Amino acid sequence: xxxxxxxxxxxxxxxxxxxxxxxxxxxxxxxxxxxxxxxxxxxxxxxxxxxxxxxxxxxxxxxxxxxxxxxxxxxxxxxxxxxxxxxxxxxxxxxxxxxxxxxxxxxxxxxxxxxxxxxxxxxxxxxxxxxxxxxxxxxxxxxxxxxxxxxxxxxxxxxxxxxxxxxxxxxxxxxxxxxxxxxxxxxxxxxxxxxxxxxxxxxxxxxxxxxxxxxxxxxxxxxxxxxxxxxxxxxxxxxxxxxxxxxxxxxxxxxxxxxxxxxxxxxxxxxxxxxxxxxxxxxxxxxxxxxxxxxxxxxxxxxxxxxxxxxxxxxxxxxxxxxxxxxxxxxxxxxxxxxxxxxxxxxxxxxxxxxxxxxxxxxx
Amino acid sequence: xxxxxxxxxxxxxxxxxxxxxxxxxxxxxxxxxxxxxxxxxxxxxxxxxxxxxxxxxxxxxxxxxxxxxxxxxxxxxxxxxxxxxxxxxxxxxxxxxxxxxxxxxxxxxxxxxxxxxxxxxxxxxxxxxxxxxxxxxxxxxxxxxxxxxxxxxxxxxxxxxxxxxxxxxxxxxxxxxxxxxxxxxxxxxxxxxx
Numbered sequence: 001x002x003x004x005x006x007x008x009x010x011x012x013x014x015x016x017x018x019x020x021x022x023x024x025x026x027x028x029x030x031x032x033x034x035x036x037x038x039x040x041x042x043x044x045x046x047x048x049x050x051x052x053x054x055x056x057x058x059x060x061x062x063x064x065x066x067x068x069x070x071x072x073x074x075x076x077x078x079x080x081x082x083x084x085x086x087x088x089x090x091x092x093x094x095x096x097x098x099x100x101x102x103x104x105x106x107x108x109x110x111x112x113x114x115x116x117x118x119x120x121x122x123x124x125x126x127x128x129x130x131x132x133x134x135x136x137x138x139x140x141x142x143x144x145x146x147x148x149x150x151x152x153x154x155x156x157x158x159x160x161x162x163x164x165x166x167x168x169x170x171x172x173x174x175x176x177x178x179x180x181x182x183x184x185x186x187x188x189x190x191x192x193x194x195x196x197x198x199x200x201x202x203x204x205x206x207x208x209x210x211x212x213x214x215x216x217x218x219x220x221x222x223x224x225x226x227x228x229x230x231x232x233x234x235x236x237x238x239x240x241x242x243x244x245x246x247x248x249x250x251x252x253x254x255x256x257x258x259x260x261x262x263x264x265x266x267x268x269x270x271x272x273x274x275x276x277x278x279x280x281x282x283x284x285x286x287x288x289x290x291x292x293x294x295x296x297x298x299x300x301x302x303x304x305x306x307x308x309x310x311x312x313x314x315x316x317x318x319x320x321x322x323x324x325x326x327x328x329x330x331x332x333x334x335x336x337x338x339x340x341x342x343x344x345x346x347x348x349x350x351x352x353x354x355x356x357x358x359x360x361x362x363x364x
Numbered sequence: 365x366x367x368x369x370x371x372x373x374x375x376x377x378x379x380x381x382x383x384x385x386x387x388x389x390x391x392x393x394x395x396x397x398x399x400x401x402x403x404x405x406x407x408x409x410x411x412x413x414x415x416x417x418x419x420x421x422x423x424x425x426x427x428x429x430x431x432x433x434x435x436x437x438x439x440x441x442x443x444x445x446x447x448x449x450x451x452x453x454x455x456x457x458x459x460x461x462x463x464x465x466x467x468x469x470x471x472x473x474x475x476x477x478x479x480x481x482x483x484x485x486x487x488x489x490x491x492x493x494x495x496x497x498x499x500x501x502x503x504x505x506x507x508x509x510x511x512x513x514x515x516x517x518x519x520x521x522x523x524x525x526x527x528x529x530x531x532x533x534x535x536x537x538x539x540x541x542x543x544x545x546x547x548x549x550x551x552x553x554x555x556x557x558x
Binding site for chain 2: 018022023024087097128129131132152191199291309318355
């Protein structure tokens with residue numbers, strides 16, 4: 001028989017016809033979950049072990065130390081030898097270290113018990129040093145009066161005998177456990193051996209302004225713990241200053257956002273008690289385009305932490321270099337998950353044009 | 365839509381070209397490269413074999429003040445941190461028909477082997493204008509302009525956002541299985557028997 005689509009979101013068919021949710025035969029998916037650890041109680045470490053050997057990893061972590069002195073680091077393969085070196089920028093200040101046994105630490109120096117959200121990428125070959133590119137948002141003191149901290153960190157693990165087999169969060173101060181609920185999710189992707197047709201990142205919403213230029217573009221979706229938003233903006237009829245709002249059921253227009261931002265590599269600025277996360281790359285003039293990439297940890301009872309990278313193409317043509325912004329933001333709601341986001345023209349004189357699009361990817 | 369493998373190339377022998385020549389076109393892309401080298405390498409990247417002066421970028425090397433380059437014949441993923449070592453790059457790339465193509469990228473190089481040397485890093489944004497090509501690109505060429513080679517096992521990979529799943533059924537859908545005489549409800553890509 002042929003599958004029948006009935007009223008009321010009902011479908012009728014044979015066992016073989018029951019829809020699968022993967023890509024067509026011959027396709028290979030993107031990032032796929034390999035393993036995760038979610039703490040059910042306060043615990044000294046967060047270890048994700050027995051990882052499949054993949055060329056690339058994407059690691060999503062959110063955690064805090066519950067008491068004592070919080071000083072979280074990550075290591076690989078539980079290696080405590082002096083085999084790590086790093087170059088990193090914390091709130092825009094560059095630093096390096098070498099021959100470290102601790103691994104790599106988070107966004108802020110010193111002890112604290114506040115939440116972190118990290119995105120870590122790794123390149124992994126057994127006989128080669130393991131290379132890392134990572135981004136960090138650290139909540140800082142709760143409330144919109146306090147801008148979050150940000151980290152850009154690049155690590156290498158001088159270990160050339162084995163592939164990455166585990167990712168290990170630990171508290172270098174030795175005092176205090178990771179709080180219950182702290183989590184680390186390891187995704188993998190291998191160009192030569194992967195055949196999966198599934199994805200960790202599911203499309204939650206895809207919206208555009210093809211119906212007409214406007215100052216706002218909203219996307220509603222089923223809430224997920226991890227969100228990845230990508231957007232493209234083209235300005236029309238004046239300037240666009242691309243900003244970002246979120247909410248639960250409705251967009252929060254209150255002064256509940258705080259963020260830290262670097263423009264074109266300049267010193268970080270902090271912005272508190274704002275009604276928008278001004279993630280955008282600047283003032284986009286008519287006909288100019290911009291893009292954004294935002295990751296969010298979306299836990300109900302925590303402030304929502306966001307990592308944003310944006311660029312502005314500036315005037316058309318290769319004679320004009322693009323601009324960029326790096327930022328971290330937070331939405332201070334601690335009672336609901338984000339299930340609606342808004343790309344908006346915050347202070348510009350024009351509209352976001354009909355070419356503007358936004359995609360929301362997510363996963364629990 | 366769903367993320368898919370848009371293309372990948374892993375070198376079977378040392379060479380200067382890491383190309384994906386028949387890439388699936390996608391609006392949003394994530395490229396990753398992991399190159400292995402022991403002699404000088406320099407990543408020059410073009411799209412659709414376009415070697416015209418259609419490229420411009422902004423970069424910061426090791427956290428230093430930004431600098432820019434305009435009217436270039438390529439975008440460069442490791443400008444300022446070229447070396448003779450292994451390197452890793454992640455790039456978010458926008459590829460929309462009729463628009464300038466945009467990159468936001470992060471690059472790091474190993475530096476001298478061993479933990480006594482800190483890695484180098486580069487942050488960059490780049491664009492390709494529409495003078496020569498306006499459509500979506502379907503090819504990327506990463507060419508080593510250094511004196512050495514990319515070694516065997518060097519890789520360039522592309523993930524794209526525009527894969528199509530077999531069926532688009534929403535959470536909450538009810539499926540009646542005529543073979544088993546059972547009903548299932550869909551939630552989070554899983555059918556559960558009612």
